[in-house]
Amino acid sequence: MAAAQAMAMVPGLRLVPAEPEADAAGLVRLGIWCLRYAPLVALDPPDGILIDVAGAAHLQGGEANLLADLAARLERTGMSACLALADTPGAAWAVARFGPGGIVPPGGTSVALLDLPVAALRLPPEIVAALAEVGILRIGGLMAAPRAPLRRRFGPEPLLRLDRATGAEPEPLAILAAPEAPRAALRFPDPVGSPEVLGRVVGDLCTRIVPDLERMGLGARRLDLVFRRIDRLDQAIRIGTARPSRDAAHLARLLTERLPQIDPGFGIEEMTLTASRVEALAERQLSGAVLGGEPEAVDLAALVDTLRLRLGAERIYRLAPVESDWPERAVRRVPALAAPLGALWPADLPRPARLLAAPEPVAAMAEIPDAPPLFFVWRGARHKITRADGPERILGEWWIADGEAERMRDYYRVETEAGERFWLFRDGPMEANGRWWLHGLGEA
Amino acid sequence: MPPPRSSDPPAPAKNVLAELRRLTEPALEARTTDSVLPFGAGTLDRALPGGGLALGALHQIHEGGPRGRYAASAVLFAGGILARLDGPVLWCLHSRDLFAPALARVGLHPDRVVYCETWRDTEVLPAMEEGLRHRGLAGVVGELTRMALTPSRRLQLAAEGSGVTALVLHRVCAGESAEPEPSAARTRWRVSPAPSGSGGDRHMGRPRWRLDLQRCRGGAPGSWIVEACDAQGRLAVPTVLADRQAAPERPALRRAGGR
Numbered sequence: 036m037a038a039a040q041a042m043a044m045v046p047g048l049r050l051v052p053a054e055p056e057a058d059a060a061g062l063v064r065l066g067i068w069c070l071r072y073a074p075l076v077a078l079d080p081p082d083g084i085l086i087d088v089a090g091a092a093h094l095q096g097g098e099a100n101l102l103a104d105l106a107a108r109l110e111r112t113g114m115s116a117c118l119a120l121a122d123t124p125g126a127a128w129a130v131a132r133f134g135p136g137g138i139v140p141p142g143g144t145s146v147a148l149l150d151l152p153v154a155a156l157r158l159p160p161e162i163v164a165a166l167a168e169v170g171i172l173r174i175g176g177l178m179a180a181p182r183a184p185l186r187r188r189f190g191p192e193p194l195l196r197l198d199r200a201t202g203a204e205p206e207p208l209a210i211l212a213a214p215e216a217p218r219a220a221l222r223f224p225d226p227v228g229s230p231e232v233l234g235r236v237v238g239d240l241c242t243r244i245v246p247d248l249e250r251m252g253l254g255a256r257r258l259d260l261v262f263r264r265i266d267r268l269d270q271a272i273r274i275g276t277a278r279p280s281r282d283a284a285h286l287a288r289l290l291t292e293r294l295p296q297i298d299p300g301f302g303i304e305e306m307t308l309t310a311s312r313v314e315a316l317a318e319r320q321l322s323g324a325v326l327g328g329e330p331e332a333v334d335l336a337a338l339v340d341t342l343r344l345r346l347g348a349e350r351i352y353r354l355a356p357v358e359s360d361w362p363e364r365a366v367r368r369v370p371a372l373a374a375p376l377g378a379l380w381p382a383d384l385p386r387p388a389r390l391l392a393a394p395e396p397v398a399a400m401a402e403i404p405d406a407p408p409l410f411f412v413w414r415g416a417r418h419k420i421t422r423a424d425g426p427e428r429i430l431g432e433w434w435i436a437d438g439e440a441e442r443m444r445d446y447y448r449v450e451t452e453a454g455e456r457f458w459l460f461r462d463g464p465m466e467a468n469g470r471w472w473l474h475g476l477g478e479a
Numbered sequence: 480m481p482p483p484r485s486s487d488p489p490a491p492a493k494n495v496l497a498e499l500r501r502l503t504e505p506a507l508e509a510r511t512t513d514s515v516l517p518f519g520a521g522t523l524d525r526a527l528p529g530g531g532l533a534l535g536a537l538h539q540i541h542e543g544g545p546r547g548r549y550a551a552s553a554v555l556f557a558g559g560i561l562a563r564l565d566g567p568v569l570w571c572l573h574s575r576d577l578f579a580p581a582l583a584r585v586g587l588h589p590d591r592v593v594y595c596e597t598w599r600d601t602e603v604l605p606a607m608e609e610g611l612r613h614r615g616l617a618g619v620v621g622e623l624t625r626m627a628l629t630p631s632r633r634l635q636l637a638a639e640g641s642g643v644t645a646l647v648l649h650r651v652c653a654g655e656s657a658e659p660e661p662s663a664a665r666t667r668w669r670v671s672p673a674p675s676g677s678g679g680d681r682h683m684g685r686p687r688w689r690l691d692l693q694r695c696r697g698g699a700p701g702s703w704i705v706e707a708c709d710a711q712g713r714l715a716v717p718t719v720l721a722d723r724q725a726a727p728e729r730p731a732l733r734r735a736g737g738r
Contacts, residue, residue, distance in 0.1 A: 335567055335593060338613045342595050342606055350596035354579040354589050366579050375590040380580040382710070385683075388551040390578040407681075416545075422675065424683040448683055453544065454672040456551075456686055477551025477672075478686055479558075479581040479708065 055081070065114075066211045070311060072101060074259030074271040077124075077208035083131075085124045085208060090296050091273040093347065094257070098138055121147065124208060125200030129155035129174075145201050149175040156196040162189055174200075207267035217251065217310040219243035226265050226302020233299070233306075234291050240308040241287040247310075254279025254316030260290055262297055263305040270297050274344055277372050278336045279314040285337045292344055339371045356380045360429040362390055362474065384427070385448060387458040387475025394472035397459065404465040407447045411459060413473050418457070422450040426461075445469070448478060514642065516563060520705060520716045523690070527666070528697040532560060535642035536665040537635040539626070539649065543671025543689065547651045549576070550622070552670040552688055555585050555708055557620055557646045562586030562712030564644065566617035569610035571597045573622035573650055586712035591617070604630045611637035611645055618644040624651060631662040659693070667694040673704055676717070685709070687717065 042048050059080060066084050069076045072095065075087035088101060095101035102118055109116045119131035121139035130139055130147055133155035139147045148155070151174050154163045166189065171177050177185075177197055186194055198204035219240045227233065237260065248254060256279050261271045272293040280286060290308075342351050352368040356378045359365050365380060380386070399411035407423030424447065431442030444460040451457070456478040463469030515531030517524045524530045532538065540557055542550040554577065561568050562585055570577070570592050579589050597603040603621045610619035611634060626647055638645040647664070659667065669691040676684040686707040692700050706715040 334615075335613075338569070338610060338616075339593065341609055345609075346595065346597065346602065346606070352594055353592060354594060356580070356589065362578070362580075371593045377590065379583055379588070382584070384580075386580040386584060387578055388554045388581040389549045389576045392575060422681050422683050450675060450683060450686075452674070454674040454687060455544065455546065456672065456683075475578065476546060476549045477555060477581070479555050479584040 058082075063211070067214055069105075070211070072105060074261055074273050074309070074311065075208070075269055076211045078211060079128070083128065085127070087124075087208070087269075087271065088120065090271060090293060093344075094273060094275045096347075096349065102138065123200055123202045124206050125156065125196065126202075128157060129200060145178070148200060149173070149178070153177055153193070156193065156200055158193060158196055162192060165189060166193065205266070205268050208269070210261070210269055217244055217247040217253065217255075217313065218307060219247075220305060220307040222305045223303070226304050228299035228302045230294060233294055233297070233303070236306055237290045237294065237308075238283070238287045240306060241283040241290070244308055244310060245281045245283045245286075248281040248313065248316075251313075252315055253310070253313040254281045255286060255310040255312070256314050257310070257312035258286060258290065259307075259309045259311045261307045261309070262299070262303045263307070264300045265302050265304050266300055268300060272296060273311075274340075275312075275348075276336070276340050277343060277370070279316040280336065280340075281316060282337070285340070288337075289340055289344055292341065336372060343371075359432065361432065362386070364432075385478050387456075388477030388479060390458075390475045391473065394460070394474040397471050397473045399459065399461075399471035401465065405445070407449060408459065408471065411449075411457075411471060411473070413457075418451040418455070420449045421452050424448045446474075516560065516644075518714050520703075520714050522701075522716060523692075523703060523705070523714070526692060526698055526701040527695065532644075533665050534564070534644045535638050537631060537638050537645040537647065537663065539631075539647045539662060539664045539667040541649045541651075541659075541667070541669045541693075543669045543691070547649070550648050550650050552672055552686075552707070553648050553668075555581065556668070556670045556688070556690075557648055558582040558585045558587045559708030559712035559714065560644075560646065561591075561618045561620070562708070564617035566591070566615055568592045568617050569595060569606075569613075569619045571595050571603045571606045571610075571619070571621040573598065573603070573624070584710060585708040586710055597621075600624055600626075604634070607645060607647075608633055608637050611643050612641055613643065614641045616641075616643045618646060620646045620648060622648045622650050624649070625660065626662060628661050628663065631664055635663040635665070664694075665696050666692060666698075669693055690714075 038050060062078055062080060062082070062084070066076050066078050069084055069086050073086050073088045073091035077085045079085050088098065092098045092101050095104060098120055102120055106116065106118055117131045117136050119127045119134065119136045119139065121127040121130055122141055122144045126139060126144045126148060129151050130136060133151045134147065152172060153166050153174055156174060166177070171180060174197070177193060182194060195204060199206040221236055221240060227236070240260070255276060257273065257275045259271060259273050261269055263269055272290065274289045274293060276289070339351055351371045353371055353373065354366050355369045355376050357365055357367045369376070395413065397411045397413045399408035401408040405426060407425050408420060410417060410419045426445035426447055429444050429446065431439035433440035444462055446458060446460045449457050449459055456476070457473060458475030458478070459471060459473055461469040461471050514534040515527070515529040516534055517531035540553045541547070542553040568587065568591050572594055579592070582592065583589055595606050597606050600623050603623055607619050607621040610616060634645050634647070671689045671691070673687040673689040675687045688705055688707050690703045690705050692702070694700060704717060706717055708714060
């Protein structure tokens with residue numbers, strides 16, 4: 036449609052001259068920015084980017100969080116994007132552009148593709164038109180059609196694209212090179228693949244990258260290790276550290292931990308280690324050796340990094356006091372390597388060793404209001420109370436939420452005949468038919 | 480550390496064994512004699528080789544009584560031991576029911592404890608081993624439902640190597656694993672709640688535990704009634720019972736040759 040005709044149809048239409056070269060440069064910039072999510076990024080001109088998040092999504096707290104974060108950041112810069120995550124680049128492309136977007140569960144690729152138009156397979160328009168002539172409109176139709184006649188009539192293209200999308204055929208990507216960053220690479224004369232060799236190379240690369248970091252006064256916060264396979268199906272692992280580090284042995288151990296994820300295929304011909312995120316680290320790191328007579332503070336960074344990598348960052352933490360009378364609010368998580376806070380809970384209040392996540396209802400009997408109960412029945416077992424203390428009354432923290440003002444609990448510490456200690460509470464005055472609950476076990 | 484008398488082999492082989500031991504265990508011997516943590520309660524320390532709990536070794540702690548799943552007394556027993564050591568602690572959790580204020584009340588400051596959420600035994604064991612390789616930690620605690628012989632050997636070796644003390648808290652459902660599994664742990668404790676002080680009033684005193692040392696390499700089993708950990712993690716023998724051991728619940732099982 037000519038511009039003049041369009042302007043005639045839509046009054047006030049704003050015309051912007053096309054700038055394909057500026058667009059291409061912008062796509063490269065955006066691709067480099069996407070390296071924050073994973074080490075393997077490929078451009079899909081004119082308007083697409085493919086990110087291989089395998090082995091990297093854990094640093095963003097999983098695939099769903101990664102996608103949400105990417106969407107939010109793109110939106111903030113004013114870009115509208117369709118995002119999808121799937122087992123293969125082809126499937127992600129199809130679902131992003133022709134499907135609902137979002138995450139296709141592992142193994143669900145074929146199902147997700149079934150109802151999409153054949154154009155979602157990145158086929159040229161003439162092949163799409165030719166397929167439509169024989170009644171194949173959806174990918175499901177293409178999957179169901181006999182393969183040999185398809186190949187005779189339409190050439191290898193439709194089947195190759197289909198196989199790449201379903202994962203039956205691998206798809207090499209043209210990987211975007213990361214910009215200037217401390218880097219070490221090793222190219223092998225013969226392809227390697229055994230875990231022992233890869234482990235040795237990892238150690239070697241780490242010792243090579245450390246002098247660079249040292250010279251620049253930097254420590255690595257994130258390392259990308261890219262494995263170039265001879266069949267061009269590159270793989271990568273990415274690790275993060277809780278503190279900037281240039282301890283070669285420590286970095287090597289973190290990378291080695293992830294090595295089993297790598298499938299060397301027919302062999303790896305080159306490995307590149309990039310410190311893709313760095314932070315200033317001035318002083319030399321001291322090893323764990325004892326210096327002089329001073330009791331040194333133990334550096335937990337190496338241990339915390341290893342556990343974070345293995346279990347997930349959110350599963351390693353310290354606990355710190357919160358000023359609240361409500362036991363379930365008295366504790367908050369702080370980062371494992373945070374500076375010591377020195378804070379403690381009130382020392383004069385005995386507390387249970389185990390606090391049930393949800394208090395369990397018990398049947399209890401007290402003689403007079405505000406007196407501790409004489410016995411209670413929990414999970415069908417009756418416990419006779421021989422000693423007790425209480426009540427410790429806590430009131431709703433009305434400044435937190437509406438409805439808090441009416442909440443109250445009367446806590447009783449009790450000891451049973453057997454010497455077991457429990458923490459019971461009544462959620463209202465006895466006159467108001469307050470119910471009894473068991474909240475904690477043991478006592479210190 | 481000599482093995483129990485009953486398991487000594489006949490004389491000729493003994494020389495070979497002694498020679499082997501001389502060659503392989505000097506470092507180990509030095510450690511076991513050097514680093515122990517006394518409980519500060521005479522009758523307890525006398526039962527333990529070296530006069531206290533061996534550091535840089537694996538110890539198992541069970542909860543007696545019907546609430547084995549929560550191991551509420553065992554947690555505090557472990558916390559009291561770690562409170563009296565220096566350095567950070569790695570605590571591998573089995574579920575989210577540990578209440579940190581109670582640990583602080585037996586002297587284990589929250590700044591010292593790094594928690595690690597390991598929901599399954601298969602995650603706890605490698606995390607513990609990782610921690611045990613890290614010199615300078617006061618100790619590593621793992622809440623486990625069960626521990627087979629091989630993992631216990633791995634933990635014991637890692638603990639010996641670094642000098643970090645390993646405590647395994649067993650969380651078992653009632654009725655499970657009545658017969659303890661063989662293990663390479665240096666000691667095996669059972670902590671059970673016991674009725675507190677004999678005063679006539681109904682008010683709460685310091686909690687009491689019945690402490691059973693069920694197995695101890697190089698030492699004899701024993702049972703005690705103790706006052707639970709105080710704010711510094713120390714146990715105490717109640718004054719009324721000071722010179723009296725608790726009567727053994729049943730004859731301690733000692734298989735010939737078993738350690």
